Amino acid sequence: MKSVFLIALIVALGSCQGAEVTEPLSAQGRSISSVIVDGLEAFRGVLQNGSPKYGLPVMAPMQLAKRSFEINSGEFSGTFGVENFELQGLDEYEIITMNVDVFRSRLTFNINFASVNFTTDYDVDMGSGYRIKRNGGAFFALEDLNIQGRISYSLGVFTSQLRVKDVLIYPSVGNVNSQIENLSKYRIFNRKLNEIIEEFVTLTVNENTDFVATWVSEQATPICNELIGDRTLSDIIAIITGGN
Ligand SMILES: *[C@@H]1O[C@H](CO)[C@@H](O)[C@H](O)[C@H]1NC(C)=O
Numbered sequence: 001m002k003s004v005f006l007i008a009l010i011v012a013l014g015s016c017q018g019a020e021v022t023e024p025l026s027a028q029g030r031s032i033s034s035v036i037v038d039g040l041e042a043f044r045g046v047l048q049n050g051s052p053k054y055g056l057p058v059m060a061p062m063q064l065a066k067r068s069f070e071i072n073s074g075e076f077s078g079t080f081g082v083e084n085f086e087l088q089g090l091d092e093y094e095i096i097t098m099n100v101d102v103f104r105s106r107l108t109f110n111i112n113f114a115s116v117n118f119t120t121d122y123d124v125d126m127g128s129g130y131r132i133k134r135n136g137g138a139f140f141a142l143e144d145l146n147i148q149g150r151i152s153y154s155l156g157v158f159t160s161q162l163r164v165k166d167v168l169i170y171p172s173v174g175n176v177n178s179q180i181e182n183l184s185k186y187r188i189f190n191r192k193l194n195e196i197i198e199e200f201v202t203l204t205v206n207e208n209t210d211f212v213a214t215w216v217s218e219q220a221t222p223i224c225n226e227l228i229g230d231r232t233l234s235d236i237i238a239i240i241t242g243g244n
């Protein structure tokens, strides 16, 4: 998703440079916004089909080969494995708002995902004094996932050097659906444990928004600038439009 925002931003700023100076700034902002919306609509196809030319795999649905992770954090150590993992819904987004404010050099947006979910078989083997061994199937969904954000940028007057100053992202989720099998061998406890997970994730996403926003900003700002690097605007547009 990071790359969705990145591409949106770059398209915005590129169009900004090319826009007629005589065009009123508010109209400029509107036309840039519609270019971004078109870009994001085209990007859906990249998610669905991948782009061999640019080494992008199909991401909707995204399948992962069997893999396992070693966990080693203090008291907890063990392995966590997934098999037959499939993530769905990254392409099922609706752009609610997309506004470019060329005066303030910022882009604000609101994008809604109907359901981002995964199914997988999992396998956990953890030791922490006692041993936890679990395996089974799992389904997990974030429904009505809303991503509101604001990206501030600067554009060098003479060099046209684009720099991202700040990325603020506020996610919220309407409903979390967790159906992980075999957390407990008793069906009623299993449901209870899933409910605890649903509540925990809902609260984490919806109530820690400032924390999440700050964290994303710290992480994403340098990553965006690094990704932009010396890649030209036409490279980015080629990825969006001619990717398949
Ligand atoms: C998972 O997400 C996809 C794409 O958003 C959606 O079509 C599908 O109904 C979801 N699966 C379930 C079981 O909710």
Ligand SMILES: *[C@@H]1O[C@H](CO)[C@@H](O)[C@H](O)[C@H]1NC(C)=O
Pocket (backbone or CB within 6 Å): 134, 135, 136, 137, 181, 182
């Ligand atoms: C749940 O765990 C038991 C015992 O570890 C295992 O026999 C069973 O296959 C698991 N259920 C599923 C659906 O994988």
